[in-house]
Amino acid sequence: MLGFILRRIISTIPVMGIVALFVFSLLYIAPGDPAVVIAGDQATPQDVERIRTALGLDRPFLERFAEWSWRILHGDLGTSMFTGMPVTQLIGQRLEPTLSLMVITLILSIVIAVPMGVVAAWKAGSWIDRVLMGFAVFGFSVPVFVVGYVLAYVFALELELLPVQGYTPLSAGLWPWFENLILPSIALGCVYIALIARITRASMLEVLQQDYIRTARAKGLGQRPILFLHALKNAAIPIVTVIGIGMALLIGGAVVTESVFAIPGLGRLTIDAILRRDYPVIQGIVLLFSFIYVLVNLIVDLIYTVLDPRIRY
């Protein structure tokens, strides 16, 4: 087990290296010049050139990549070209809001979607099933920003139940923190609710046809224990898998959600950095994302072994 974890962690290094090189070369061939944005509209070309030299943007690709990689090995992600702040600090500031948003979204999605899927499977073919799954498809097909605006309008502006926007750090209290995250996580969660509900229903249907469920039924066990204890436990593997791959999608959706709800998270930092060509920040973020991705998939694999003792590494 320990060996497996170690191997997995070591095998992430090439992944992250590939991601880094890929993104670096992508940015290198991309047009757009941070020096221009910094200098402002009235600046002369000479000014821009001076700034470019001062930022080291005039040096060749390989030199810059080598230098950057060398610094990464020393745990230094560099400093932002625009703010002059260390990238680690910029990312650190943004980590809490984004992680909070993701965790709440994930929990909310699972709490809503799994029962939905279970009920739909249990009542398969009935109108309840159709309504639930119709909702799931709908959740799939509406862009997240549309959902976000409608939620903000109804629950914040009209009903005045929740704040329109913003983020309050957890340190300011549990409720203020949570209150700001409710609407964004529902908006962001729509897709996951749909996704998880559908996969849950499907896996449950598979499991419910297995012999041991029939046996349990024959023994006279009630519906609820059958559904939630026996069936769900065995249907869990595909569900966990979907949650794992959902992470990358979740980060993507967070970009939009953070804009709509003015949450100072990583998604917005990323878009801002791309639009301004703040190379060190983009590099740092992408490395972080690939790390999170690898980590989540590692956790998912570990959960497999817990769910299904037949799986060994």
Added chain:
Amino acid sequence: MDRRSFLKSSLSVGALAASGGIAAPAIAQGAAKTLKFVPQANLANFDPIWGTQYVVRNASMLVWDTLYGVNDKLEAQPQMVEGDEVSSDGLTWTFKLRSGLKFHTGEPVLAKDVVASLTRWCARDPMGLMIKAIQKELAAVDDKTVKWVLSKPFPKMRFALGKNNTPIAFIMPERIAQTDPFKQITEYVGSGPMKFAQKEWVPGAKAVFEKFADYVPRSEPASWLAGGKVIAIDRLEWVIMPDPATASAALQSGEIDWWETPIPDLIPVLKRNRNIKVDIADPLGNVGSFRLNHMHPPFDNLKVRKAVQMALSQEDYMRAVVGSDDSLWQLLPSFFTPGTPFYTEEGGDILKGPRSIDGAKKLLAEAGYSGQPVTCIVAQDQAPLKAMGEVTADLLKKIGMTVDFVATDWGTVGQRRASKSPPGQGGWGMFHTWHAGADCATPAAYNALRGTGDNAWFGWPNSPNTEKEIEAWFEAKNADEEKSAMARINKAAMDDVVYIPTGFYKGFQAWRSNISGVVGGPLPFFWNVKKG
């Protein structure tokens, strides 16, 4: 938990929190001395000499002070100086600092700080560069006195040091001002009325300013950058909101107090709300620009430029940019800012009256235009530029030109417009931008109007006539001479089509009605703004 009980519990907890003053809306109303402001853009860097975006200038105006400051008539008034003296030959300027000036660290502001700050500013500012070119000596005479010796008189000295155009001559401590003007400062200490809470700065999300208790405001009433900058709030939070729909909702719910740039189409909703006040943000507005590349076909040909000029409908551009409210825009047969003392429409007739599509087609035929594509580089992430770009695509098609529409972001436009290559090889044919009306009041800081060819601003217009008249303006000895020089500049630049103004437009600002003291101007002024 089902939906109803969930909402019920959230309600009760919300009420509890509100009474305890923890919930977010409660903070906005509870602590009356914190002002929440949504600025026009993200404060991504904070060095007003190194970076010259307006948003940086606006924030810097709180933290750093200036020797002079312009009032609402754009006249430079003493701010940090007690007074100045000009020698009779106009070559030696002596500035004396007023007493009580202190940096946020507690150290007094000394003449050596002024010398270092002006030196750094001179390297970056167009007017500063002109002074630097004729500078003989810039030195501290004593702790309170600075002497500037020139080889030629520079009558616009006070304006140069007090103007609101970027970069502004901010006074920083010597150790900070010694930073290379092309490198960014990392410490934000000034002697302005508010301190920058660097620890709370989250670029892209939030910037916080705190009242500087030791600031001694002037006794005169405040007028824009001049007079007493009295801070009546304890704390100012800049909240960055990239989404206008969100900012609008937040203002309506009272989560923010003041929104610098509400989009015009949302103004009716805001006006309907009794708790919100709306007014023109900047009487000096903005000048929209259709910038052409004078270096390459087709716009290297004056007739082609003229063709576009006579067909271009400023009304179309302005409606696309500011929407349906006609009080927000006006036709601009001029390169200068309407409402300023030297405004002129000399030579601008071609932009007035019915637009001539047929005339444009005829001119294009005469010019021998044979369908070379016009490469339009259009920033999609800047709403006014995106809107203008769409009108342009439509216009050029109407007069029979081929459009190569490059939809991209502002960062790319910024880089690509610097390329002097032909449009097909990474260059460009036209792009849109806008200039703040405050910058276009006179030729003083108006780079975009210069016609110095290869050395001119992007597009590289070569207009010796314009240049000649701009020179005449700088040497003008009185208002009449200035006025007539500007009329001749306008005519020359119109004739050569240095660029095509797409109209003059203003924007709104909106604030909660419990805020008082908000005034219109080229930047938001936080002094004398009260809450509650």
Added chain:
Amino acid sequence: MTATASSPAEVPVLVGEPELPDILPPVKQRHGISGFAYRHPAIAIGGFMLLLLILMAILAPFLGTTDPSALAPAKRTRSPSAEFWFGSDMMGRDIYSRVIYGARVSLVVGFSVAIIASIAGLVVGLISGFVRWADSIIMRIMDGMMSIPPILLAVALMALTRGSVGNVIAAIAVAEFPRVTRLVRGVVLSLREQPYVEAAVAAGTRTPMIIIRHILPNTIAPLSVQATYICASAMITESILSFIGAGTPPIIPSWGNIMADGRALWQVKPFIVFFPAIFLSLTVLAVNLLGDGLRDAVDPRMAKRL
């Protein structure tokens, strides 16, 4: 290491009849279209809706539309009326015409991404499944690409060049194809251990022959299901790219950029966002229904395979 793969795509069963009733109903075979629709309602409904939308896109010029990019700034943000059936947008363009023509862009983006990602994923997946030494390299690269959120990858790619339909397609396809690669590789690996494939290998059948005879036929089914989901998700991604300002330029109408343009005004002029949103939702719904139906039809147990 085992399957971390599977993908949002392998999400099974919307409607349909995967349950095996204890007692089979009396067999009453229907024939023709009605019979097919009865056996596969999801395919029938989804396919029919999609067909209508495709017809709409093709026949756009004959559906009472005007030039979708003709500006009329004097007639901006008009509410729906006889002149503007769906209202007009901020530039005075007719939203009805833009929505109808926009179907072309959205459908082209959806289908092209699905086809390109499927083919690229098929080729790379087959290589990965058959060429042992290349497998780990390819899969590391795919891991790397999958770890970058598709939207961010697409935004970065858009920054490379200009916003155009072709670039939107390329950007989304690059982001989607690693998932297809994983799917195909998974299918190949599981098929290789099937006795009949092992037998073919033992009999000395050459690899291309094995691929054509045994692998491809078994890959087509899951691949086509996956393709429908990619198609749906590509249309959504297109709208999100427009939201960020990295999508197709507004002179080419797409549902995404109509919504992105109108989003700031949703509180005052909700119709600008509403109509394209309805059409986008219907299309995605149709494609998803088709995908679900296909999956049930080709192999009800496919979800198990990965």
